[in-house]
Amino acid sequence: MANDLGGWDTLSEAQRQLVRSCTGLTILRENLDAKSVMGEPVDVGDYTRLTGALGRTLRLLGIDRKAKDVTPPDPLSYARRRSRNADDIEEVDDESPS
Numbered sequence: 001m002a003n004d005l006g007g008w009d010t011l012s013e014a015q016r017q018l019v020r021s022c023t024g025l026t027i028l029r030e031n032l033d034a035k036s037v038m039g040e041p042v043d044v045g046d047y048t049r050l051t052g053a054l055g056r057t058l059r060l061l062g063i064d065r066k067a068k069d070v071t072p073p074d075p076l077s078y079a080r081r082r083s084r085n086a087d088d089i090e091e092v093d094d095e096s097p098s
Helices: 014-038 046-060 076-094
Strands: none
Touching: 014 046
16 A cells, blocks of 8 residues: 555655554455355444445545446457457567577
8 A cells, every 4th residue: 555655655654554554454354354255254334344444544545446447349449459469479470480
């Protein structure tokens, strides 16, 4: 997290405290994830509160969720791009010494 913010040395003490808080919250939540995977009961309320607290702390740090474009490409454009990439690979292979 500190690297996402420019490195530990560039952070103010307040930011460092928030990074530490995020780290602790992440560990607690991952422990609940591990319990769930092992088939142990997990309090959904605890999990939800930890996740919410982590999200709020990350936003305080300025680390926001970035939406990823998952729009499928136009099939024709995708095929053309793949074809061009295949041609580039063949050209490199043709240039290799035998």
